[in-house]
Amino acid sequence: MKEKLSESLENYLETIAFLKRENKIARVKDISKMMGVKNSSVNIALNVLSERGYVIHERYGYVDLTDKGQIIADDIQKKEDLLFSFLHNVLGVEKEIALKDACKMEHTISDETLAKLIYFVGRIDKMNLKESGKRKNK
Amino acid sequence: MKEKLSESLENYLETIAFLKRENKIARVKDISKMMGVKNSSVNIALNVLSERGYVIHERYGYVDLTDKGQIIADDIQKKEDLLFSFLHNVLGVEKEIALKDACKMEHTISDETLAKLIYFVGRIDKMNLKESGKRKNK
DNA sequence: TTAAAATGTTAGCATTATAAAACATTTTAA
DNA sequence: TTAAAATGTTTTATAATGCTAACATTTTAA
Numbered sequence A, B: 001m002k003e004k005l006s007e008s009l010e011n012y013l014e015t016i017a018f019l020k021r022e023n024k025i026a027r028v029k030d031i032s033k034m035m036g037v038k039n040s041s042v043n044i045a046l047n048v049l050s051e052r053g054y055v056i057h058e059r060y061g062y063v064d065l066t067d068k069g070q071i072i073a074d075d076i077q078k079k080e081d082l083l084f085s086f087l088h089n090v091l092g093v094e095k096e097i098a099l100k101d102a103c104k105m106e107h108t109i110s111d112e113t114l115a116k117l118i119y120f121v122g123r124i125d126k127m128n129l130k131e132s133g134k135r136k137n138k
Numbered sequence C: 001t002t003a004a005a006a007t008g009t010t011a012g013c014a015t016t017a018t019a020a021a022a023c024a025t026t027t028t029a030a
Numbered sequence D: 001t002t003a004a005a006a007t008g009t010t011t012t013a014t015a016a017t018g019c020t021a022a023c024a025t026t027t028t029a030a
Helices: A007-023 A028-035 A039-051 A067-091 A095-105 A111-131 B007-023 B028-035 B039-051 B067-091 B095-105 B111-131
Strands: A055-057 A063-065 B055-057 B063-065
Touching: A007 A028, A007 A039, A007 A055, A007 A063, A007 A067, A028 A039, A039 A055, A063 A067, A067 A095, A067 A111, A067 B111, A095 B111, A111 B067, A111 B095, B007 B028, B007 B039, B007 B063, B007 B067, B028 B039, B039 B055, B063 B067, B067 B095, B067 B111
Parallel strands: none
Antiparallel strands: A055 A063, B055 B063
16 A cells, blocks of 8 residues: 655655645646756656556646545645754754755655654644743643 | 765765775675665666775775765764664654664755754753753753 | 747657676685 | 686666657637
């Protein structure tokens, strides 16, 4: 059940999800522009993603995500948000760089590490809340 | 001055450095075995690394790192150690997985994030020291 | 409504990473 | 010391990604 997608293909899904959220629709041109690649490269990626059941793409038409594709896109976005938050808010890495690093790491971080990081960031947030107002409990 | 190496080539340098540390020498066979690739793949990588001045490799002979190659290998090892320490000791990720994740992240983490992480891990260590014996100062 | 502009697609090439198979050299052990 | 085993190298092939250039379709605006 654990089909792995390449970093590149994951990025295509993420970009399509973003465009749908922002513009309601995703077109080849938008995808290529956002990702800094050529339309031809987008087309080839879409063919692969279509074949594997992640996107729906009619010739000369819009690009859409299947449920399966949306799930992957959401998963990656969740990872990106968490990683960005950790890098920027916890470590204090500058926005631009934190985002760039998060966008790379989101493809490699394991589920285990992700879970631990979620827990850790949660604890840090609580600590900050406490420190910025009240005394430590107990 | 900032020639970038691919993740793959960085891994070859890291492996060669490891083998030299453990066995004094590095051979094609050892590299392929450690990395789970074929001798032919190692050879091709070594040709590239030779041309670019990172390794010295005489036909049918041992493999060695140039100063330039050793610097890269050390740099990556430093990153791996820090990332592993953070994942395992701070987040509590299981050894195997922490190592696997660190080995991927070591190739993508930016210098900025690295620096912030070093500082952060340092602070955490101090906190742990304090908490496990003394009261908080101030 | 039609010609130009915009957008999308296909074909062919380049790069990177790896493997398989054939071949070459070196090492080992009988 | 020499034949087999181990190791190293080259050649050829495959897969993933992206590019350019040529071509096709759709949209726009005169």
